[in-house]
Each structure stands twice: as structure tokens, then as C-alpha cells.
Amino acid sequence: MTTTTASPAPARARAAEGGRVFAGAGTLLRFNLRRDRIRIPVWVFALFVASAGTANNVKTLYPTAADRASIARSSDTPAVLAMTGPRHYLEDYTFGAMLGHRMLGIAAVLVALMSVLIVTRHTRAEEETGRAELVRSAVVGRHAHLAAALATAAVANLGLALLLAVGLGGMGIEGIGFGGALLYGLAHASVGLVFAGVAAITVQLTAHSRGASGMALAAIGAAFALRASGDVGNQALSWFSPIGWAQRTYVFVDDRWWPLLLSLVLAGACTAVGFRLSTRRDVGAGLRAARTGPAAASEALSRPFGFALRLHRGLLIGFGVGVFLLGTMYGSILGDAEDMLKDIEQVQDALKRLGGATVAESFAAMVMSIVAVVVAVYAVIAALRARAEETAGRAEPVLATGLSRAGWLGSHLAVAMAGGTLLLLVSGIGLGISGAGSTGDGGLFLKLVGAALAYAPALWVTVGVTAALHGWFPRAAAVAWVVPVSAFAIGYLGQLLQFPGWVNNLSPFGHVPRLPAAGMDWTPMAVLTLVAAGLVWLGLEGFRRRDLDTK
Numbered sequence: 001m002t003t004t005t006a007s008p009a010p011a012r013a014r015a016a017e018g019g020r021v022f023a024g025a026g027t028l029l030r031f032n033l034r035r036d037r038i039r040i041p042v043w044v045f046a047l048f049v050a051s052a053g054t055a056n057n058v059k060t061l062y063p064t065a066a067d068r069a070s071i072a073r074s075s076d077t078p079a080v081l082a083m084t085g086p087r088h089y090l091e092d093y094t095f096g097a098m099l100g101h102r103m104l105g106i107a108a109v110l111v112a113l114m115s116v117l118i119v120t121r122h123t124r125a126e127e128e129t130g131r132a133e134l135v136r137s138a139v140v141g142r143h144a145h146l147a148a149a150l151a152t153a154a155v156a157n158l159g160l161a162l163l164l165a166v167g168l169g170g171m172g173i174e175g176i177g178f179g180g181a182l183l184y185g186l187a188h189a190s191v192g193l194v195f196a197g198v199a200a201i202t203v204q205l206t207a208h209s210r211g212a213s214g215m216a217l218a219a220i221g222a223a224f225a226l227r228a229s230g231d232v233g234n235q236a237l238s239w240f241s242p243i244g245w246a247q248r249t250y251v252f253v254d255d256r257w258w259p260l261l262l263s264l265v266l267a268g269a270c271t272a273v274g275f276r277l278s279t280r281r282d283v284g285a286g287l288r289a290a291r292t293g294p295a296a297a298s299e300a301l302s303r304p305f306g307f308a309l310r311l312h313r314g315l316l317i318g319f320g321v322g323v324f325l326l327g328t329m330y331g332s333i334l335g336d337a338e339d340m341l342k343d344i345e346q347v348q349d350a351l352k353r354l355g356g357a358t359v360a361e362s363f364a365a366m367v368m369s370i371v372a373v374v375v376a377v378y379a380v381i382a383a384l385r386a387r388a389e390e391t392a393g394r395a396e397p398v399l400a401t402g403l404s405r406a407g408w409l410g411s412h413l414a415v416a417m418a419g420g421t422l423l424l425l426v427s428g429i430g431l432g433i434s435g436a437g438s439t440g441d442g443g444l445f446l447k448l449v450g451a452a453l454a455y456a457p458a459l460w461v462t463v464g465v466t467a468a469l470h471g472w473f474p475r476a477a478a479v480a481w482v483v484p485v486s487a488f489a490i491g492y493l494g495q496l497l498q499f500p501g502w503v504n505n506l507s508p509f510g511h512v513p514r515l516p517a518a519g520m521d522w523t524p525m526a527v528l529t530l531v532a533a534g535l536v537w538l539g540l541e542g543f544r545r546r547d548l549d550t551k
Contacts, residue, residue, distance in 0.1 A: 023141035028148035032122050043114045044160045051103055052167055058098040059173055068093040082228040083329055085247045094175035096252025108243045109224055111188045112195035115153045116216040119199035122149035125209040127284045143275055150196055157192035161185030180252045187246040190263035194242040195220060197270025204277035207286035304403060304411035312382055316419045319378040323427035330367040331434030334360045360439050364448055365514040369491045372455040372509060375423045376462050376484035382416035383466035387477045396548055406540045413467050413536055420459045428452025451515035457528035458508040464535025471542025474549045
């Protein structure tokens with residue numbers, strides 16, 4: 001007979017192993033925060049300004065209880081609930097309830113996007129460029145990169161939550177106290193943490209950062225669609241969405257905290273799955289094997305434009321679906337716009353300043369300016385693709401084939417300009433079909449399609465600015481993001497923050513005629529087109545004169 005005693009050695013070994021797999025995570029976290037010292041503060045500040053501006057906006061536009069009751073009644077329609085949130089907020093429509101109802105669902109999507117981009121940038125993108133393998137040659141654990149990326153996302157989300165809690169709570173708006181503001185901020189953070197965990201999974205599935213981001217963005221879209229469907233019809237659907245959980249905190253109404261636990265559990269589960277999957281693949285590889293292409297390239301791929309279009313195809317399709325749905329959703333409420341806004345004097349005045357046409361036409365002009373900014377985001381991403389190809393070293397072998405620099409860069413810029421124009425057309429068709437249906441005015445279709453296409457010259461200027469920066473100041477090419485960001489700030493927040501009139505002229509989108517509320521003016525359109533052509537020529541000339549910038 002023998003007896004055995006449990007040896008502590010295996011437990012110590014497991015503990016030591018656990019420590020080793022995260023070795024270096026703290027150093028990588030500090031490195032990530034150093035690299036994102038501009039990006040994260042910009043994201044956080046922009047999200048805070050959006051909420052703070054909305055809070056101040058509802059206080060200004062709906063100062064009396066009668067105003068708020070009126071907008072609550074007109075908001076109780078399927079189309080508006082799908083865009084905003086559950087009906088429960090409408091029962092006591094205080095300033096805080098309006099903020100939670102109208103802002104939380106949209107802001108949660110942006111917070112989720114921020115988290116996805118942070119995790120993808122510090123994991124899959126690092127592996128794609130080969131930097132992760134170089135870092136792992138040092139004393140860095142297997143899970144250190146993913147842990148540091150998730151910690152970076154957590155810092156950004158919790159920082160946003162703290163800023164919202166302090167900022168909104170300190171504005172002194174009736175119904176928005178520090179407790180509710182803290183819940184409002186944590187509701188944002190909870191959605192961000194969930195989709196950081198989702199990104200931790202998607203970066204294991206594919207070998208490309210664009211594919212990982214695309215899958216995570218599709219998950220965000222599905223969560224928003226479930227939330228919208230549940231708020232309109234079957235409430236149970238909203239309980240399958242992290243965005244729905246955040247909205248069902250009923251912040252500034254009931255202040256329920258327990259739905260946040262659902263998000264924390266899901267975020268933890270997704271994170272655990274992400275770590276588990278990371279042990280089943282090699283560095284630089286994805287769990288999903290890349291498809292083998294055809295043995296011979298098509299005739300289109302042998303031409304610069306066809307090759308560039310193939311590279312941009314996924315992005316173009318994704319944005320096309322998104323802007324069509326966005327236009328359709330906005331168009332579906334055009335018929336209700338007059339009833340929604342007829343009792344709000346300040347809104348009526350603001351809409352009249354846009355052109356003085358019918359409320360539906362003025363509202364459509366305002367909506368189209370927002371959709372155009374979304375398309376401008378695509379234009380910048382597409383135009384910057386050439387910069388990504390250059391820094392990744394893929395442009396050099398293509399140019400070695402005899403293709404001219406102007407031909408190579410010009411093909412990417414042409415796809416960005418033509419693709420952006422196509423997206424404007426698609427969004428205009430969506431807005432026109434649903435807008436004509438909701439108003440019963442079939443003639444509105446062509447007006448709304450024309451209003452969308454009127455933004456094409458401003459979009460080309462956006463591509464031109466990106467091209468000029470890429471050509472002459474490649475390391476500052478990301479500054480091109482100033483164009484869509486400023487267009488949003490000036491167009492959406494300008495009146496709210498009382499910007500002076502000349503500021504509107506700084507944005508190319510400020511010169512576009514506000515169709516269909518205003519008449520067509522061809523002069524600014526021609527000027528914008530000439531400016532765009534000059535900027536593109538400047539960019540091509542700069543790219544021809546400088547060396548390639550590879551990392």
C-alpha cells in the first residue's frame with residue numbers, strides 16, 4: 001500500500017506559465033497608449049462633445065414641458081423609434097430622458113467602432129506588417145499583444161465614461177445629475193467593451209486587418225438592427241443586442257444598473273474565446289484559410305483601374321449597403337417631419353434658414369448634408385489606401401512592372417472619386433424611394449437623388465486634399481480626416497455652438513447648394529470641381545517627385 005500527496009509543483013508551474021503568457025503586456029500597453037496619444041483623445045473628446053451638444057440642444061429647442069410632450073407624441077412612430085430607442089423613455093420626456101433616448105443608441109455604435117479599430121490596429125494590423133513577430137522575438141508572452149490591445153480599448157472606454165459622468169453631471173441641466181451621468185457614461189463603455197471582445201475574436205479568424213474589422217463591423221450592424229427591430233415590434237429582439245442592453249438601463253428615467261452586468265459577462269466571454277482561439281493559429285495567420293484565386297487574372301485586373309477597383313471592392317460594397325439603409329431610414333420619416341416639428345418654433349426657424357421650402361424638403365436638405373459626411377469618410381479611407389499600399393511595400397513591385405506613378409496613384413484616386421459619387425447616388429436612391437413613399441409625393445424622388453449628387457464636387461475636393469497630402473507630405477496624409485470631421489462639426493454642430501458665418505466657408509461642403517430646399521447654383525459646383533482637379537494634379541506631381549516611403 002502506498003500513499004501519495006499532491007505536489008505543489010504543477011500549480012506553481014501553471015502559475016508561472018500564466019505569468020509568462022502575459023509577459024510584457026504592461027510595456028505594450030504603455031506603448032499602445034503612446035502611439036494613440038492623438039487618436040484616443042480625439043475619439044473621446046468628439047463623443048463627449050456630441051453628447052454634451054445634444055444635451056444643450058434639447059434644453060434650447062424644447063425648453064417647456066409642453067414642447068417635450070409634443071415631441072414625445074410625434075416620436076411615437078415605428079420609424080422614429082427604430083432610429084432612437086425604446087418607447088419607455090417617452091413616458092416622462094425630461095431633458096435627461098431625451099438625451100438617453102436620442103443619443104445613446106447612435107453613440108453606442110460609434111463607441112463600438114472605436115473599440116474595434118483600437119483592437120484591430122494593435123493586434124492583426126501589427127501581425128500583418130510583421131512588427132508583431134519582431135516584438136515577439138523579445139521577452140513577450142503569447143497573449144501579451146491581445147491583452148495590451150484590450151487594455152488600451154478599456155482605458156479609452158473608461159476614460160470616455162468618466163468624462164461623460166463629470167461633464168454632463170456638471171452642466172447643471174435639470175434631470176441630468178451626476179449619478180445618471182455616470183450610468184450614461186458606463187452604458188457607453190459597456191458597449192465598447194463588448195465589441196472590443198468581439199474584435200478579439202475576429203482578429204483570430206482572418207489574416208487581414210480589413211477582414212477582421214469588417215466582421216466586427218457587421219456584428220455592430222447586426223446589434224443595431226436587432227435593437228431597432230425590438231424597439232419597433234417584438235421587445236425580445238432587443239435583449240439579444242448589447243446596444244439594447246445599454247438603452248434598457250433607462251438612464252435618467254429609471255437608472256437601472258443591472259443590464260450593464262450582461263455586457264460585462266458577454267465582454268468577458270468574448271475575451272476568453274479570443275485568447276483561446278489565439279492559441280490555435282500561427283503568428284500572421286488566421287483560422288480561416290485564405291481562398292485560392294484563379295490561375296489566371298482577368299483582363300480587368302491587368303489594368304490599373306480594374307486592379308484598384310478589386311482592392312476597394314469590399315469597402316465600396318460595405319459603405320454602399322450602409323448609406324442606402326441610412327438614406328432609407330431618413331426618408332421613411334420625411335412624411336412625419338412636418339407633424340414632428342410643427343410645434344417647435346426654433347426648429348422651424350432653423351429649417352427656414354436652409355431654404356424656406358416645405359418642411360420635408362428643408363429636412364431632406366439637412367439630412368443629406370449628414371449622409372454626405374458619411375460618404376466623405378469613405379472617400380478619405382479609399383484615397384488613403386494608396387498610402388497603405390505604399391507603406392506596406394506592395395506598391396513597389398507593382399510600379400516595377402513599368403506602370404507609371406501617376407497611373408498607379410491616379411487609379412486609386414479615380415476609384416475613390418467614382419466610388420464616392422456612386423455612394424451618393426445610392427444614398428439618394430434610398431432617400432428618394434422611402435421619402436417619396438412616406439410623403440406620397442413621387443416627384444420628390446428625382447429631387448432627392450439630385451440633392452445627393454450635388455455633393456459630388458465637395459467629395460472630389462476631399463479626395464484631392466488627401467492626394468495632395470499623400471503626394472507632398474506622406475507622413476501627414478492622415479490630416480485629411482480634418483475635412484469630414486470639420487464638415488460634421490460645422491454642418492451639424494455649427495448652429496448649436498454658434499459658429500460665425502465665415503467658418504461655414506472653410507468646408508467644401510458648406511458651398512454646396514442645399515437642394516431640394518434651395519435652388520441650384522452652378523458656380524460653386526464649377527469652382528469646387530476646378531479646385532478638386534488642381535489638388536489631384538498637385539498630389540500626382542508630388543508623388544512623382546519623391547521617393548517611395550516604405551516601412
